[in-house]
Amino acid sequence: MERRDRPPVTRFVVENRLVAGSSIELPDAAAHHARVKRMSAGDVVSLTDGCGHEASGVIERIAKREVAVAVGGIEVVPPATPLELFVPVGDRDRMLWLAEKATELGVTAWRPVMCARSRSVSPRGEGEAFGAKVRARMIGALEQSGGAWLPEVHPVVEVGDAACDARMPARYLLQAGAPRVDATHAASGAAVI
Structure with missing residues (x-):
């Protein structure tokens, strides 16, 4: 299903636990992906830690080998039925x-x-x-x-x-x-x- 009502938001998986108000460095692969997509400071991204925590974020700075993201509010997603x-x-x-x-x-x-x-x-x-x-x-x-x-x-x-x-x-x-x-x-x- 297409989302025509809002622009697509790039999603990244981070290695550390997400903390609202903190600043995190994206893992190397995610930072590379952000550079390839020509993202810049101020772009909105979606973050997850793979453990049920999601957050919105804003890119603070982007350099050749690093991308820093300011973490916004955290949402906790309940786990699915174990399979x-x-x-x-x-x-x-x-x-x-x-x-x-x-x-x-x-x-x-x-x-x-x-x-x-x-x-x-x-x-x-x-x-x-x-x-x-x-x-x-x-x-x-x-x-x-x-x-x-x-x-x-x-x-x-x-x-x-x-x-x-x-x-x-x-x-x-x-x-x-x-x-x-x-x-x-x-x-x-x-x-x-």
Whole structure:
């Protein structure tokens, strides 16, 4: 849906907690984005910390390697219903695409799972460097979608360990041709595998 009644506002995810009336430096990637968009002092931006806090801000100064933003009023966005996505480790590009879509749809936790077929995939999405790429892709998706919550990213676990995690009240395995899940169970804070 187009917003014709107001100009678009650029949104940035910041690393620190937002405090009304403070001045913050944007992370390097966000500062680069602001320069590419030819933003200048006085431009209004939207900020989120990825933990449910949103704020409006005004660019105070913009230099070659830094952008300072004055933080306005803070709004707290309540968290969504918990939805943890267990993702089989697979092709890097497909996993990055899925991380982006999961963030846009409001998934609350990202749990990569090493399955039997995961070991045959090359190049596969695992490791510390890949985890940083997943986080960067999620930040970009959060900025684009206007969300306020970044998914919690967990380390890779074996599929058996993920299936036996006692902290989750319910787990559902999504499989083509399987019977439908009762909506009352799905809304009870369940994890989805």
